[in-house]
């Protein structure tokens with residue numbers, strides 16, 4: 001299922017926001033009255049490239065000051081293998097939230113994920129978020145040098161539970177990193193060992 005009437009464009013490399021692969025593309029669309037293949041090889045016009053891996057379109061929008069914005073941008077975090085379907089879907093949602101700048105939604109979904117992981121590893125349902133994080137820590141899901149991280153996450157969660165406090169990019173990215181590590185630890189590595 002290809003795209004109709006694509007043109008050859010200047011070869012361009014990018015990290016695809018859909019499939020997450022680092023790809024190189026030469027096919028897509030350009031605007032009327034523009035030479036898509038100038039001798040200079042400059043990317044000074046907006047263009048749409050088709051990902052050679054997943055075949056989805058990514059726009060590179062050039063603003064008046066020459067800055068280029070990739071839409072959709074690369075997804076934040078890395079993919080983790082061996083995840084159950086619902087965990088995988090929630091993890092993808094968190095990554096997409098961070099990708100588009102919905103940091104508060106990312107933080108809330110991240111907390112949901114941490115609670116799910118804690119209950120999955122034996123914690124009782126109905127505990128507070130902070131208790132769940134302590135549980136993961138006590139159950140040795142968190143490496144010794146992750147302690148500072150955990151304290152920070154717990155501290156911030158207390159502030160944000162009952163009022164609306166908008167999360168920053170830093171809050172969301174930190175939680176995403178933390179979750180990626182926990183998921184590798186809880187699902188990916190055990191699955192790799194079983195395969196051997």
Ligand SMILES: [Zn+2]
Nearest residue numbers: 016019051054
């Ligand atoms: Zn792709």
